Amino acid sequence: MxxxxxxxxxxxxxxxxxxxxxxxxxxxxxxxxxxxxxxxxxxxxxxxxxxxxYPKDTAMALTAYADADHAGCQDTRRKAEYIAMSGCCAQILWMRSHLTDYGFAFNKIPLYCDNRNYQLADIFTKALSRERFEFLFPRLGxxxxxxxxxxxxxxxxxx
Incomplete structure (x- = not known):
């Protein structure tokens, strides 16, 4: 299953x-x-x-979203965000390398962390309330x- x-x-x-x-x-x-x-x-x-x-005539773009889980601790918040973004950067480099093998070139890949873009990363990293899920769902494309x-x-x- x-x-x-x-x-x-x-x-x-x-x-x-x-x-x-x-x-x-x-x-x-x-x-x-x-x-x-x-x-x-x-x-x-x-x-x-x-x-x-995936419409056939649209350009393909690669955008990354990172989500830091600092469990509400304001003292370690910035460090947790840097660690989350660092891990995300490693994934971006891996994905860019593989996409290059298929003929796709990406020079600039935007990386959004936490409070930007409606916190879209939450849908991939957290159990959400129905209301929050239904808010983010349409933004997945x-x-x-x-x-x-x-x-x-x-x-x-x-x-």
């Missing part, structure tokens, strides 16, 4: 956090773990048509892939 969900994270960034959390417990699953997985599949049933849309929407998108209409 977790492997299937991991496959989906390539086109469903809304699943990244929960799938990573579930993957941590697959070595010794409990009833609570199985209930969480079932809840993910129920969520998928209700959002079956959603996914990332996902669209409904129902047959009507796909037809409009292919014809160039905005949804």
């Amino acid at each position: 977790v492997g299937s969900l991991m496959y989906l994270t390539a086109s469903r960034p809304d699943l990244v956090f929960v799938v990573c959390m579930c993957a941590r417990y697959q070595a010794s699953p409990t009833k609570k773990y199985l209930e969480a997985l079932k809840r993910v599949f129920r969520y998928l049933r209700g959002t079956i048509n959603w996914g990332l849309w 996902m669209k409904s892939m129902s047959s009507e929407t796909l037809k409009r998108l292919q014809e160039g209409e905005e949804e």
